[in-house]
Amino acid sequence: MMLKKVFVPLVAVGALVLAGCTDSNADNPGAPKDDKIVVGFSVYDMQYEFFQKMEKGTREAATAKGWEFKLHDEKSDENEMVTGAQALIDQGVDVLIISPFKPSALGPIIAKAKAKGVPVIVDDIGGGGAPYDAIVISDNAGGGKLAAEYMAKQIAANGKTSKNVASITCEPSAVYAARRNAGFKEAIEAAGFKVVAELSGNSKAEEGYKVMKDIMAKNPDVAGVFSCNDPMGVAAANAVKDAGKNPVTDIVTVGFNADPEALTAIKGGGLAATVAQDPTAMGALTVKLAGQALNKEAITFGNAAEREVFNPVLLVTKENVATIK
Amino acid sequence: MTALLRRAPLVLPLLTVVIVLAVATDSFLTGGNIENVLVAAGIVALPGLAMTFCLAMGEFDLSIGSTVSLAGVVCCSALIAGQPLAVALALALGVGAVIGLANGLVVTKLGVTPFIATLATLVIVRGVSLAYSGGHDQIISSAGLKYLVGGRPLGVPMPIVLVVAATAAAWWAMNRTRFGRWVCAIGSNREAARVSGLPVDRIRIAVYVLVGTAGGAWGLLISSQLQKGNGQLGLGFELDAITVVVIGGTALLGGRASIVGTVLGAVLIETIRNGLNLLNTPPAYQRISVGLLLIAALALKGLRRADATAIATPAREAATS
Amino acid sequence: MNTSLGKLWDTWGITAILLLLLAVAPVVTPDFFSLDNAQSVLRESAYLGIVAAGMTFAIASGAFDLSVGGQLALCSVVSLMGYAAGGTALAVAAALATGLACGLVNAGLITRLRVPPFVATLGTLFVFRGVAYILTQDGPKTLPYDQIGSPFVKIGGLNVAGLPLPFVIMLAVYGGAWVLLRRTATGRRVLAYGSSPEAARFCGISATRLRFFVFALVGLSVGIAALTYITRVWTADGSAQDGFELKVIAAVVLGGTSLKGGKGTLIGTFSAVLLVSVLNDMLVSQGVPSAYQRIVLGGVLIVALTIDGLRTRFAAPGSLRRAVTGQGGRTPRPGLAR
Numbered sequence: 001m002m003l004k005k006v007f008v009p010l011v012a013v014g015a016l017v018l019a020g021c022t023d024s025n026a027d028n029p030g031a032p033k034d035d036k037i038v039v040g041f042s043v044y045d046m047q048y049e050f051f052q053k054m055e056k057g058t059r060e061a062a063t064a065k066g067w068e069f070k071l072h073d074e075k076s077d078e079n080e081m082v083t084g085a086q087a088l089i090d091q092g093v094d095v096l097i098i099s100p101f102k103p104s105a106l107g108p109i110i111a112k113a114k115a116k117g118v119p120v121i122v123d124d125i126g127g128g129g130a131p132y133d134a135i136v137i138s139d140n141a142g143g144g145k146l147a148a149e150y151m152a153k154q155i156a157a158n159g160k161t162s163k164n165v166a167s168i169t170c171e172p173s174a175v176y177a178a179r180r181n182a183g184f185k186e187a188i189e190a191a192g193f194k195v196v197a198e199l200s201g202n203s204k205a206e207e208g209y210k211v212m213k214d215i216m217a218k219n220p221d222v223a224g225v226f227s228c229n230d231p232m233g234v235a236a237a238n239a240v241k242d243a244g245k246n247p248v249t250d251i252v253t254v255g256f257n258a259d260p261e262a263l264t265a266i267k268g269g270g271l272a273a274t275v276a277q278d279p280t281a282m283g284a285l286t287v288k289l290a291g292q293a294l295n296k297e298a299i300t301f302g303n304a305a306e307r308e309v310f311n312p313v314l315l316v317t318k319e320n321v322a323t324i325k
Numbered sequence: 326m327t328a329l330l331r332r333a334p335l336v337l338p339l340l341t342v343v344i345v346l347a348v349a350t351d352s353f354l355t356g357g358n359i360e361n362v363l364v365a366a367g368i369v370a371l372p373g374l375a376m377t378f379c380l381a382m383g384e385f386d387l388s389i390g391s392t393v394s395l396a397g398v399v400c401c402s403a404l405i406a407g408q409p410l411a412v413a414l415a416l417a418l419g420v421g422a423v424i425g426l427a428n429g430l431v432v433t434k435l436g437v438t439p440f441i442a443t444l445a446t447l448v449i450v451r452g453v454s455l456a457y458s459g460g461h462d463q464i465i466s467s468a469g470l471k472y473l474v475g476g477r478p479l480g481v482p483m484p485i486v487l488v489v490a491a492t493a494a495a496w497w498a499m500n501r502t503r504f505g506r507w508v509c510a511i512g513s514n515r516e517a518a519r520v521s522g523l524p525v526d527r528i529r530i531a532v533y534v535l536v537g538t539a540g541g542a543w544g545l546l547i548s549s550q551l552q553k554g555n556g557q558l559g560l561g562f563e564l565d566a567i568t569v570v571v572i573g574g575t576a577l578l579g580g581r582a583s584i585v586g587t588v589l590g591a592v593l594i595e596t597i598r599n600g601l602n603l604l605n606t607p608p609a610y611q612r613i614s615v616g617l618l619l620i621a622a623l624a625l626k627g628l629r630r631a632d633a634t635a636i637a638t639p640a641r642e643a644a645t646s
Numbered sequence: 647m648n649t650s651l652g653k654l655w656d657t658w659g660i661t662a663i664l665l666l667l668l669a670v671a672p673v674v675t676p677d678f679f680s681l682d683n684a685q686s687v688l689r690e691s692a693y694l695g696i697v698a699a700g701m702t703f704a705i706a707s708g709a710f711d712l713s714v715g716g717q718l719a720l721c722s723v724v725s726l727m728g729y730a731a732g733g734t735a736l737a738v739a740a741a742l743a744t745g746l747a748c749g750l751v752n753a754g755l756i757t758r759l760r761v762p763p764f765v766a767t768l769g770t771l772f773v774f775r776g777v778a779y780i781l782t783q784d785g786p787k788t789l790p791y792d793q794i795g796s797p798f799v800k801i802g803g804l805n806v807a808g809l810p811l812p813f814v815i816m817l818a819v820y821g822g823a824w825v826l827l828r829r830t831a832t833g834r835r836v837l838a839y840g841s842s843p844e845a846a847r848f849c850g851i852s853a854t855r856l857r858f859f860v861f862a863l864v865g866l867s868v869g870i871a872a873l874t875y876i877t878r879v880w881t882a883d884g885s886a887q888d889g890f891e892l893k894v895i896a897a898v899v900l901g902g903t904s905l906k907g908g909k910g911t912l913i914g915t916f917s918a919v920l921l922v923s924v925l926n927d928m929l930v931s932q933g934v935p936s937a938y939q940r941i942v943l944g945g946v947l948i949v950a951l952t953i954d955g956l957r958t959r960f961a962a963p964g965s966l967r968r969a970v971t972g973q974g975g976r977t978p979r980p981g982l983a984r
Contacts, residue, residue, distance in 0.1 A: 082879045083690045090682035104788040104881035173885040200608035214602035217358035261462045437951040438905045445947040452940030609779035616772025624759035
């Protein structure tokens with residue numbers, strides 16, 4: 001009896017939620033087809049400058065095409081990513097662009113998109129093996145290689161004989177960042193150096209600073225350090241400076257991303273180099289690909305097997321930093 | 326020796342870790358590395374000292390990590406706007422104090438459970454920090470602010486100077502003043518403290534303001550190191566601060582505090598973290614080590630207490646609950 | 647305040663606020679009650695809701711379980727490994743068994759090694775996550791896309807009579823939990839222990855058995871939740887749902903379960919979970935920037951608890967007998983006994 005007392009209202013709450021429901025598809029079948037094209041963009045996390053630029057590039061390109069733009073912020077959460085991206089599809093977007101917080105969680109989103117005939121363009125991070133239409137990707141491993149080649153050259157220019165270098169990595173779950181480190185490691189070892197420490201700063205500036213201090217304590221002769229993102233890279237450079245050394249001429253410190261703080265630091269000699277991706281251009285490129293996918297045009301892939309379209313990366317040093325926005 | 330161990334039980338595990346690291350690595354016992362560990366420990370111990378009062382009172386402040394972020398953002402953007410260093414420092418500490426005051430008022434006057442009240446402020450202040458900075462780094466280049474971590478009065482690193490002074494002040498306040506006794510009395514039994522006429526609400530508010538201000542100072546130290554402020558700094562710091570206090574032996578339920586324990590707890594945690602890095606431990610194993618350490622530290626205490634007071638009241642176990 | 651009215655508010659207050667919010671929702675978000683959106687909100691809340699049911703028991707007994715985030719990551723990872731090795735049945739069994747095992751580890755630490763629950767579960771939070779990280783060192787575990795038709799994937803995607811299956815599972819969990827808490831001797835023991843461990847002891851309630859029961863229950867609820875979680879997001883690694891523990895505890899407390907122990911309301915927890923989820927959906931659909939979403943959610947938490955705090959203050963001065971740490975019983979001071 002008591003059971004009833006509780007369950008009736010509980011179910012009532014659930015029913016109430018569903019009672020007034022209308023099936024959005026029944027109401028306006030194929031609605032968006034009559035008027036403007038709607039593009040949904042699910043972004044990794046708007047807290048980060050990188051994704052703010054990516055959003056800007058995507059939005060501006062979409063508006064230029066006369067499309068309606070809908071934004072969803074995944075807030076670095078795979079649950080929010082799946083829920084929000086699926087909601088965009090429910091709201092009837094014609095095409096979905098997504099920079100996935102967890103590439104491996106793209107499956108359920110793409111399954112839903114396929115069921116509704118919505119093309120999906122992935123922007124950076126990774127594709128997670130799901131059948132997206134195309135993925136625009138920065139060459140992360142290539143960027144790591146650029147960093148390694150520069151570092152080897154700069155260490156020689158500094159006149160250091162030490163063959164010891166170190167790397168500071170992101171959290172173990174960041175697959176794209178792991179590729180940067182792998183690219184760096186392969187190229188720097190090929191150049192005859194040894195990676196004596198490979199420690200995680202969990203993508204955080206505070207931890208990057210502490211880890212760099214530990215690296216210097218253990219390896220006083222370390223000649224260069226590569227960080228998988230700029231917050232840690234600039235923090236490591238600060239740790240180098242606080243140890244009374246120079247992050248360009250004593251311990252070659254290289255970051256990744258070309259965040260504003262890294263560019264500022266490079267201008268002032270407080271960081272040796274970073275690797276620039278161009279999120280604004282990547283955003284614009286995804287919109288172009290989205291248009292092609294909508295019109296069923298053929299897309300030219302850089303790597304057809306994975307449907308990858310590469311966006312080049314660029315090494316930024318004091319020489320060319322003025323040209324980077 | 327036994328007297329020392331009873332008063333500062335962490336000395337033994339700390340010595341063990343130090344000896345192990347001295348043998349296992351050739352760089353642990355270098356002057357530079359020891360200084361690294363002590364500076365890092367000092368930076369956590371500083372807010373830990375304030376948090377000791379909070380835990381002694383039987384309460385938590387979870388909002389301190391967000392305070393770190395907001396204080397850093399406020400200080401750096403003030404410097405960018407051309408304010409003198411003193412103003413920027415005062416603003417950051419002020420912001421911390423105001424957050425503490427807000428916590429104190431919500432907890433005392435609105436009767437919200439501290440755990441949840443400060444959890445809510447954690448979320449809100451993080452939001453304010455992100456909104457205020459617009460998600461952008463506030464980059465500075467301030468030699469004056471750098472002095473907070475980089476300065477060396479008499480050759481001693483500034484964070485160590487600060488923490489020694491703060492420890493002395495905290496020890497005196499906790500053990501030699503009415504304030505410290507009152508804090509512990511509230512932690513022991515708040516109703517009894519209230520009935521015996523202590524200004525309970527005012528003391529609680531004061532402690533939250535203290536923790537908030539310490540959070541502001543922590544933010545200054547972090548921004549001094551990194552020469553920037555932004556909305557992402559200080560994530561998860563609340564647990565770091567609480568952990569050093571708990572490992573240091575301050576009772577989670579309040580009523581008893583160990584100032585020296587907090588400092589030793591910070592040194593122990595940072596020594597282990599440093600040691601794991603010197604040994605090139607992969608990050609997954611680092612997490613497990615910290616977790617196991619926490620459990621081990623408290624398990625030793627729990628077992629020892631169970632041993633010593635096997636015939637004590639049955640209520641005792643409740644104290645460990 | 648009228649006691650019967652106060653009691654009514656205790657159980658149904660948060661539900662009333664939820665209904666109020668649902669009434670406003672369509673004004674703010676015109677397509678809030680579209681079938682898709684409503685299903686999405688319900689499907690999305692299930693995993694948090696299921697763990698919150700288990701956590702209600704823990705908090706009612708006067709303890710937290712801070713390790714649920716680590717448990718969720720570990721259960722999800724192990725379950726996906728089970729699926730790869732032996733299909734749906736093994737995946738389900740693996741999730742439930744892992745959850746149960748995590749709960750038993752927590753209970754063992756608390757009762758055998760006498761570590762306070764707060765610290766024990768804070769420690770195992772790191773340990774469980776760490777183990778999940780080690781298991782996923784070569785990359786996150788995933789459900790491959792070609793498994794889209796498997797019954798396992800259906801757990802997260804299927805609808806039963808218009809209701810998403812995860813939500814149906816959540817309803818069933820709450821039904822079972824309600825019976826357990828309100829209609830069995832065990833439930834009464836949990837509440838008795840939460841309101842006064844000493845008194846409960848004198849009444850012959852075994853603290854050890856009670857701890858094992860409560861923490862195993864939390865672990866089991868995480869196991870069930872993990873199933874609804876991974877079949878929706880198809881992937882897990884050590885970092886899955888960072889900060890989950892605080893969300894769960896916040897939902898339970900928002901629902902009206904007292905951190906002081908001795909009082910637990912599953913109906914409140916249930917409504918609080920939906921409340922947070924609906925609010926989140928409204929903020930997201932309005933395009934509120936995430937920085938401001940945080941401010942609003944935190945503000946709502948404070949307001950809801952302020953109402954609760956003021957009410958208890960005026961209703962029952964005696965309830966202040968035990969202080970507010972939520973850490974269980976007040977006791978004679980260790981300092982004096984030593």
